Amino acid sequence: MLLEYFQMIDRVEAVDLGTGHLSAKSLVPDASPVFEGHFPGTPLVPGVLLIETMAQASGFLVMAMTGFSAMPFLMMVDGAKMRDFVNPGTALDITARLEHEGSGYAVTKATITSGGRKVADCQLKFRTVPFEQTELAAIVRQRAVDVGLMDAIAASKPASGTAAVPQNSGDGQ
Template sequence: MKVMDAQEIMDMIPNRYPICYIDYVDELVPGEEITATKNVTINESFFRGHFPNNPVMPGVLIIETLAQAASILILKSPEFENKTAYLGAIHQAKFRKVVRPGDVLKLHIVMEKKKSNMGIVKAAALVDGKKACIAELMFAVYDRDEKI
């Protein structure tokens, strides 16, 4: 069951094609945890150059996908509603499995800490129940119109 579809996601975060990577949100407990889905297809623009004849999703884009899911979780927290979340740090990132066209990335994010204008999450991207990437992500949260 989808909790949020692509349009609802784009209403919340500023990412657009070609770098809006969340297809839908499966589960959401505001301020606590989120599970979202990214269907990886051969039509992704990055597969044209990474790597020809051996398409692999770049690790940095797996982190970006996790960061987008984490942004949704953070911005669904009542204290951060109608704001923008900026990725501030990536800690302990580990890549454990190659992600290829046809894979379905399940993104699971758990809120670890929240302060006045920041959040820290534990993030995991899974393919067929196996961890493809894990990381701790830190976000700074600001008003949408605030220049940083």
């Protein structure tokens, strides 16, 4: 997890294209400029960064479920709950479940746990934009490779009727 670069997901552990589930892991760094002000002497991960973590896991799930045909952009956060403090050095388990995808929108539910206890959860709504309409395709696909999403997709056993996910050709397409 690189807080100052908003790279919140360290590794996608698994994705199930048949059920629309993704699990990921992150380790909060022991030190970050974020902790200098939040809070001096008592460093805590800001709640907005926990929401961003859930949004990124959900975004990876949406991209996997759509065969990387659309880029999800966060539009709305519903019912966000920060249930416990997250300190530097904390290992996080992140899960996302796809509730709806279609008509240019996607809805997910996401949860963060640590040591078996729930620390945050929410529902997230995304606008999905075809990748060819954004300049982010190559960057986002490379990030998906970096965090292991492509490996998790390859390891999953998609249910019949699930769209095939193209492998990264390295050309940004």
